[in-house]
Amino acid sequence: MKGFWKLAWVEIKLYLRQPEAAFFTLVFPMLLLFLFGSIYGNKPNPFFGGRGMVDVSTPAYLAMIIGSTGLMSISITVSSYREKGVLRRYRATPIRPAAVLASQIIVHFLMTLFGGALLIASASLVYGLRFEGRPLDVLFGFTLSTLSFFAVGFLLASVAKTARTANILGLVLYFPNLFLSGATIPKQTFPRALRAAGKFIPLTHVVDLLQGLWAGDALGRHLLEIAVLAGLLVVGVAVSARAFRWE
Amino acid sequence: MPPTTSAIEVDALAKAYGRLKAVDGVSFSVGAGEIFGMVGPNGAGKTTTIECLEGLRSPDGGVVRVLGLDPREDGHELRERIGVQLQQSALPDDMKVWEALDLFASYYRKPAAWKPLLDRLEIADKKNARFSKLSGGQKQRLFIALALVNDPELVFLDELTTGLDPHARRSMWDLVRAIRERGKTVFLTTHYMEEAEHLCDRVLVIDHGRVVALDSPANLVRGLKSEIRILFTAEPGFDPASLEGLPGVARVEKNGEKVIVAGQGDRLIVAVVNALDAQGVRFRDLRTEQPDLEDVFLALTAESGLDGGSR
Numbered sequence: 001m002k003g004f005w006k007l008a009w010v011e012i013k014l015y016l017r018q019p020e021a022a023f024f025t026l027v028f029p030m031l032l033l034f035l036f037g038s039i040y041g042n043k044p045n046p047f048f049g050g051r052g053m054v055d056v057s058t059p060a061y062l063a064m065i066i067g068s069t070g071l072m073s074i075s076i077t078v079s080s081y082r083e084k085g086v087l088r089r090y091r092a093t094p095i096r097p098a099a100v101l102a103s104q105i106i107v108h109f110l111m112t113l114f115g116g117a118l119l120i121a122s123a124s125l126v127y128g129l130r131f132e133g134r135p136l137d138v139l140f141g142f143t144l145s146t147l148s149f150f151a152v153g154f155l156l157a158s159v160a161k162t163a164r165t166a167n168i169l170g171l172v173l174y175f176p177n178l179f180l181s182g183a184t185i186p187k188q189t190f191p192r193a194l195r196a197a198g199k200f201i202p203l204t205h206v207v208d209l210l211q212g213l214w215a216g217d218a219l220g221r222h223l224l225e226i227a228v229l230a231g232l233l234v235v236g237v238a239v240s241a242r243a244f245r246w247e
Numbered sequence: 248m249p250p251t252t253s254a255i256e257v258d259a260l261a262k263a264y265g266r267l268k269a270v271d272g273v274s275f276s277v278g279a280g281e282i283f284g285m286v287g288p289n290g291a292g293k294t295t296t297i298e299c300l301e302g303l304r305s306p307d308g309g310v311v312r313v314l315g316l317d318p319r320e321d322g323h324e325l326r327e328r329i330g331v332q333l334q335q336s337a338l339p340d341d342m343k344v345w346e347a348l349d350l351f352a353s354y355y356r357k358p359a360a361w362k363p364l365l366d367r368l369e370i371a372d373k374k375n376a377r378f379s380k381l382s383g384g385q386k387q388r389l390f391i392a393l394a395l396v397n398d399p400e401l402v403f404l405d406e407l408t409t410g411l412d413p414h415a416r417r418s419m420w421d422l423v424r425a426i427r428e429r430g431k432t433v434f435l436t437t438h439y440m441e442e443a444e445h446l447c448d449r450v451l452v453i454d455h456g457r458v459v460a461l462d463s464p465a466n467l468v469r470g471l472k473s474e475i476r477i478l479f480t481a482e483p484g485f486d487p488a489s490l491e492g493l494p495g496v497a498r499v500e501k502n503g504e505k506v507i508v509a510g511q512g513d514r515l516i517v518a519v520v521n522a523l524d525a526q527g528v529r530f531r532d533l534r535t536e537q538p539d540l541e542d543v544f545l546a547l548t549a550e551s552g553l554d555g556g557s558r
Contacts, residue, residue: 003353010342010350017341085336089393091303092331093354094323 004099011107015073024068025115029061030122032184042127047188051215054127056186058120059210062142064183065115067203069108070149071174075156078104079166082157087246097246105150112146132216141213141222145206148229151236152202158243177203205229252279253312254401254432255300260309262295269295271456272309279400282423282433284447286440286540288548292456293436294334297405300434301331314400327356330394332387334405334436340379344370344389347378351396359398368392368422384415391422402426404435408442420446440541450540452547459547467543477508477519479533489526493518506530 016022033054042052049056078101081087090100123129156173160166178184180194181203187195198204209225219226255277262270270292277283287293298304299311302318302325311318316325338347348365352358365371368388373381381389387407394402404423408416416439423446427433437443443450444464452460452467460467474497487499487506495512496519508519516535523530 002356003350006350006353010346013346014339014341081339085333086339088303088333089336089338092301092326092333092336093351094326094356095354096323 003095004103007095007099008103008106011103012110015107015111021073021111024072025065025111026118028068029065029115029119032061032064033057033119033123034126037123037127042129048186049215051130052127053186054123055130055214056188056211058123058129059138059214060183060186060207061119062116062210063145063181063203063206064178065112065119066142066146066149066206067174067177067181067183069112069115070146070153071156071177072153072170073111074104074108074150074153075160075166075170076163078154078157079160080163082245082247083163085247091246101154105147108150108153109143109146113142116142131214133214134216137219138210138213140219141209141226144226144229144233145209148232148236149202149206151233151240153236154240154244155236158240158245177201180204182207202228202232253277254279254281254314255283255434256310256312257296257300258310260296260299260311261307262292262299262304263307268456270299270306273453273456273458274309275451275458275461277432277434279432280427280430281448282427282435282446284443284450285434285436285453286438286443286450286544287436287453287459289438291453291548293453294405295456296453297403297434297436301329301403302326327397328400330397330399330402332390332394332402332404332407334409336390338378338389340377342378343375344378344381345374347389348392348396351393355397357397359396361392361396364392364395367425383410384412387411387415387419388422391419395426399431401432401434404433406436406438408437408439416442440539440544444540452544454548460543464540468538468540471538471543471546472511473538473542473546474509474511475515475538476536477510477516477533478536479506479530480504481506481523481528481530485528485530490519490522493522 036057037054040053042054044050044052087100091097120129152173153170156166156169160169180198180201182190182198183203183206187198187207190198205225205228209222209229212222212225213219253276255275257276258274260270260273261268273292273296285293285296295304299306300313300318302313302322305319313325314328318325342350344365348361352361365374368391370385370388370392373385376385378386378389391404391407394404407423408419411419420442423433423435435446447464449461449463450467451458460470462470481504483504485501485506487501490496490499490508495515496508496510498509500507500509508515520533
């Protein structure tokens with residue numbers, strides 16, 4: 001694994017130098033938090049099952065961050081590295097191809113985690129965010145969701161021939177996921193038909209899982225979500241492993 | 248000039264893409280310390296050949312040994328010992344020059360110090376510049392620095408100077424010579440004949456995936472047997488017929504004051520000048536046009552390539 005940690009460190013710096021990626025992971029979720037927090041506050045409300053707006057929104061915004069790094073950042077970074085010949089150049093050195101891909105996973109995971117930590121810290125400090133779950137369960141749900149969406153990101157980078165196609169595919173998937181899953185707008189406000197349709201949106205399962213675990217549900221109550229996300233992970237990895245091209 | 252110890256041995260290399268035989272039975276060897284050039288028209292098989300040597304592509308047939316290693320079997324070990332500049336590659340847009348060198352150095356068991364490379368390649372002032380902000384020449388310099396960052400025994404340069412202005416091209420040549428002076432072997436491809444002629448000890452001409460010629464540039468030019476042209480300006484009364492009987496002269500043309508004598512042989516110039524002098528002819532602006540590698544290249548590739556340019 002010579003060079004792996006240096007590559008990961010350089011990739012973190014590169015990530016933070018791209019304004020759009022850093023914006024969607026780090027800044028945008030906080031903007032939403034402060035926007036809706038300032039309108040609705042975080043008072044317990046029967047509409048949210050006795051919890052506050054921020055208590056319910058924070059795990060949903062975590063899902064939003066996962067959607068943006070998975071569907072947008074990973075697929076765009078990897079496909080543009082391939083298109084420009086960055087992956088080719090790495091292949092002419094002794095670094096293992098698996099290490100190059102692993103560095104992308106670890107960097108995007110850390111950035112997702114960092115965005116989530118910033119969000120949780122702000123919500124706690126400003127709105128007194130309440131947490132009733134088990135930290136390890138939430139971490140499990142977060143990690144499973146993140147890896148599933150990363151697998152989808154790699155799948156997009158594998159099937160898209162150009163970075164432009166990957167970009168468009170990412171956007172086309174990202175926005176419905178963002179708005180129909182309850183990641184931005186609370187699902188409690190959706191009409192019944194829209195909530196039913198939301199079951200077919202992958203990110204809905206991330207929102208449901210994280211909101212449930214955040215409120216103290218046992219993992220066993222979310223087997224459907226866990227199964228869907230695990231299935232996504234398996235399919236994403238299997239398709240990527242077959243279809244991914246280095247150039 | 249057969250090489251004594253070989254850096255590269257290639258025997259009957261073959262690679263096809265579908266029905267297209269990109270490389271079709273190519274054999275050659277490169278001696279340690281040589282600057283070896285491969286030239287050929289676009290699509291002749293240059294990049295496929297070089298990529299098979301680098302281990303980036305698997306040949307369909309033939310034997311390849313690079314530094315005694317099989318690029319397919321021992322690709323990882325080989326990449327520790329070679330330096331590679333690829334025809335098409337890039338770094339992430341926002342990666343800084345020093346970060347790229349520091350990163351690539353970390354990939355190798357025995358990296359060279361990369362700071363002196365910045366100076367040698369005259370990019371020290373661009374140390375903190377991002378890749379996307381570099382000019383074409385600066386990018387090429389950075390890629391050469393990256394190719395040298397492991398202090399390789401053998402350096403591959405694929406179309407090193409394509410897209411560079413003449414000044415930048417000349418300074419690249421100096422760099423390549425400096426690499427060889429440090430005891431390294433250089434394998435390069437180019438489609439500038441002038442570059443191959445100035446830089447390479449030996450040149451392999453490839454077309455349609457086959458070796459057309461392999462020799463030193465001087466021997467290739469000599470082998471062409473094409474004519475030398477002597478051009479000069481003579482006084483108006485000069486009768487060109489007086490030169491036609493000289494040994495080696497094929498024809499003489501006169502156009503006003505300008506005279507062109509075409510012919511063959513190393514003694515042609517001496518014969519013409521002596522004859523003019525003996526006749527008391529006043530002449531000036533005498534110069535000669537000799538065939539160069541470009542003429543060789545055009546002659547060789549025209550023979551084999553009536554459908555040239557179709558791929």
